[in-house]
Amino acid sequence: MAGPKHKVTKSRIKMRRSHHRAATLTSVKCSKCGELKLAHSLCLACGSYNGRQVIKGKTEV
Ligand SMILES: [Zn+2]
Known part of the structure; x- marks a missing residue:
């Protein structure tokens, strides 16, 4: 099984x-x-959305 060769230091983390x-x-x-x-x-x-009315219930401004 492959494993870490060296400890990863706090700095590296x-x-x-x-x-x-x-x-x-x-x-x-x-x-x-x-x-x-x-x-x-x-x-x-x-x-x-994109200039198109998607939700009907919402009022158009
Ligand atoms: Zn709007």
Whole structure:
């Protein structure tokens, strides 16, 4: 069985984990109502996506 040849030091662990972080959420303004929304997702304020009404119940602004 293959195993680790050397002990991974605290320093090495920290260096590796320096890249471990949550991805930053990209928010853009909705083209329809101007509300802040997540990129590549439908607007929760007016229910539109890519200039198209997706959720019928939401009011069109
Ligand atoms: Zn909107």
